[in-house]
Amino acid sequence: MLYLVGTPIGNMGDISQRAREVLASADLIACEDTRRTGILLKNLGITNKLFAYHEHNKAAKGPVLISRLKQGETVCLVSDAGMPSISDPGEDLVKLCIEEGVDVSAVPGPVAAITALVLSGLDTRRYHYEGFLPSENSERKKRLEALKDIRETMIIYEAPHRLIKLIDELILNGFGSSGAAFCRELTKRYEQVIRCTVSEAKEYFTGTEPKGEFVVCLQPLPEESGDIDVEALIGRFLDEGLSTKETASRVSGMTGISKKDVYERVIKYRADGN
């Protein structure tokens, strides 16, 4: 049996009794970083064998784990923090187990995304888990574009050194006035939840360097309402003498449609001879 075992996202007190028991009785504990998990296990007084299973060796090590599981061994999979398979290796091993007829069970534990969501003060009834946006430019742009069509609270993971870049990208995509929660160092000593609009966050983090681990919860853009006649708004602002750029900015702020999209619509509006 493979057990996916949740471990704390910061506060060691969050390890469950069942996680301790299952880890203690396992034949093998597969983990991303044997040094890091070694410290956790040492704290728990557990000395089982560790086995490195991570992004860079998973293709080779997955079949090794399957073979041990098929021999009847109990294997636990843990990640550096939280639940394995949530923006962490694990998904591939679960798929492999299912393909190979190996049983999989979970010992649930904390997940940074859900911890942030419940603290965000945003809508929790429906949500979209985005995790990390791709680092590659064109893929990242595509995902940012896709976020504009999501109508549920979005949950994004981001490294502190890229947080301001993410905020800039969100503003560029029309999320400046969206409510957000910047959840930092959850369950740890310096836990902090900054609830503000994305534009306000830009101001805040320009003065205060982002440090620690972050989850960003983001309110969706308002649905392009049938009640708002975007073209009529564009016409009104152009008639008032505003430039294409100013019109795009004003209409974007009023409708939640990205500046870039409105900008293109203003160009088209002008080209159509209005």
Ligand code: SAM
């Ligand atoms: N498997 C983990 C989970 O269940 O949430 C996620 C692992 S992912 C590799 C690491 C990212 O999770 C961090 O970059 C950060 O965005 C988020 N994270 C993990 N622990 C956190 C914490 N204590 N506070 C805020 N964010 C955290």
